[in-house]
Amino acid sequence: xxxxxxxxxxxxxxxxxxxxDKGIIVINTIAHTLKHIAFKDLNIFIQPxxxxxxxxxxxxxxxxxVPNYLLIFNAGFELIEKHPFPEALEIHHAFKDSRGHxxxxxxxxxxxxxxxxxxxxxxxxxxxx
Numbered sequence: 001x002x003x004x005x006x007x008x009x010x011x012x013x014x015x016x017x018x019x020x021d022k023g024i025i026v027i028n029t030i031a032h033t034l035k036h037i038a039f040k041d042l043n044i045f046i047q048p049x050x051x052x053x054x055x056x057x058x059x060x061x062x063x064x065x066v067p068n069y070l071l072i073f074n075a076g077f078e079l080i081e082k083h084p085f086p087e088a089l090e091i092h093h094a095f096k097d098s099r100g101h102x103x104x105x106x107x108x109x110x111x112x113x114x115x116x117x118x119x120x121x122x123x124x125x126x127x128x129x
């Protein structure tokens with residue numbers, strides 16, 4: 001497998017989750033089902049990546065972090081939240097904690113905290129006076 005074709009695999013009980021630069025594959029070994037979620041169908045366009053993807057199960061959700069995005073799915077693997085990050089930050093991992101805060105980190109730029117209040121705030125005419 002080349003650097004450009006890297007993928008990660010995760011197991012949560014009877015679920016196997018595979019993530020690569022094209023999308024997510026969820027295999028349920030008890031229900032004998034397979035679900036493919038293409039990033040392009042989620043309007044996510046990412047560059048091919050190495051191992052900068054991560055999946056965790058927390059607060060009854062599956063949180064999948066890929067470069068510059070945090071995707072949160074319910075137990076049926078329906079997308080319930082999508083958090084994009086500016087490309088300039090080069091975010092490689094992100095996580096939403098039990099208080100609703102998002103922690104994001106970058107190898108070059110450090111750690112960022114987006115509080116729940118910041119995430120609920122709507123900004124209008126940003127950068128305009």
